[in-house]
Amino acid sequence: MKKKILKTVKNIYHLFKRFDSDSRYFDRIREMIPELQKYKYDQKDYFIERAQEEGLNTLKEYHFFLKGHPEKVEQLRKHLTYSGSHFFRGEDWTFFTERVLSQFRNRKNVRVWCAGCSTGQEVYSLIMSLLNYVPLDAIDLLASDYNDELLDICKKGNYAIMHYHEIPEEYQKYTTVIKNRFVFAEELRKIIKTDNINLLTDDYPEGFDIILCRNVIKFFLPGLRLNVQKKFASSLNEGGILFLSYDDGNDDEMIEDPGKLGFRQISDRGIYQKATTADRRNRKK
Ligand SMILES: C[S@@+](CC[C@H](N)C(=O)[O-])C[C@H]1O[C@@H](n2cnc3c(N)ncnc32)[C@H](O)[C@@H]1O
Numbered sequence: 245m246k247k248k249i250l251k252t253v254k255n256i257y258h259l260f261k262r263f264d265s266d267s268r269y270f271d272r273i274r275e276m277i278p279e280l281q282k283y284k285y286d287q288k289d290y291f292i293e294r295a296q297e298e299g300l301n302t303l304k305e306y307h308f309f310l311k312g313h314p315e316k317v318e319q320l321r322k323h324l325t326y327s328g329s330h331f332f333r334g335e336d337w338t339f340f341t342e343r344v345l346s347q348f349r350n351r352k353n354v355r356v357w358c359a360g361c362s363t364g365q366e367v368y369s370l371i372m373s374l375l376n377y378v379p380l381d382a383i384d385l386l387a388s389d390y391n392d393e394l395l396d397i398c399k400k401g402n403y404a405i406m407h408y409h410e411i412p413e414e415y416q417k418y419t420t421v422i423k424n425r426f427v428f429a430e431e432l433r434k435i436i437k438t439d440n441i442n443l444l445t446d447d448y449p450e451g452f453d454i455i456l457c458r459n460v461i462k463f464f465l466p467g468l469r470l471n472v473q474k475k476f477a478s479s480l481n482e483g484g485i486l487f488l489s490y491d492d493g494n495d496d497e498m499i500e501d502p503g504k505l506g507f508r509q510i511s512d513r514g515i516y517q518k519a520t521t522a523d524r525r526n527r528k529k
Contacts, residue, residue, distance in 0.1 A: 358387045
């Protein structure tokens with residue numbers, strides 16, 4: 245048994261060594277997708293995994309393969325970052341729901357934007373949490389990503405049963421379990437407007453009371469992150485809320501100088517409020 249484990253470890257080591265000697269081809273693959281220059285994460289490991297999925301052993305082989313398969317290059321471009329998501333992701337949801345969303349109690353209209361929403365788990369988490377304070381017809385919700393395939397899944401609201409445990413019991417009434425899947429009620433799905441928005445290159449919509457953008461900008465280079473945070477500030481109404489992520493001690497998405505962008509930090513885990521004119525006047529006094 246010990247021998248077998250040792251052999252497997254050795255094999256994996258040699259496989260990665262071989263990939264390691266392929267740096268030149270790593271650069272060539274990156275050149276095929278110019279957008280990658282704006283992202284910060286271990287793209288080499290990512291390419292190695294994709295190459296292995298295609299049954300290939302080196303990045304040289306993978307580069308050659310991509311040259312003959314433009315559709316695979318397009319697929320890589322669409323999945324520049326990890327797109328995994330969970331319902332009620334992060335430890336801050338209780339604080340966010342009870343201390344932040346409660347401020348919207350009985351509002352006739354709440355405009356919300358989930359940016360980089362992936363397959364929609366965050367979108368449904370937000371709708372269900374808001375329903376504690378406002379009726380469904382008060383919620384005006386935009387869900388965006390730069391990948392249409394993910395937006396389609398979000399709109400369908402149909403997920404594998406293995407994720408059902410992520411939905412607290414009090415919210416399970418908004419779902420129906422069908423065999424090994426569960427689906428959100430049509431009334432909830434119906435209010436979701438989706439749009440393909442690239443946060444690095446597109447203009448942003450405006451007039452929001454709440455923006456969620458979690459586990460997205462940590463993949464961007466630091467200078468580009470600041471630019472996105474500034475654009476979110478312009479997209480929010482006065483007093484509007486920005487919810488970024490603070491995951492497992494990773495503070496990459498936090499705003500370095502909230503005051504400079506016109507924000508007040510209301511939790512040390514990524515929740516900010518845009519100052520109102522009255523706040524600014526008081527600060528000057
Ligand atoms: C890890 S998922 C986060 C999903 C969700 N916000 C959450 O916290 O569970 C990252 C998402 O960001 C999207 N994304 C990456 N770069 C983007 C860009 N430039 N513009 C818009 N969306 C982007 C990806 O497609 C992916 O769906």
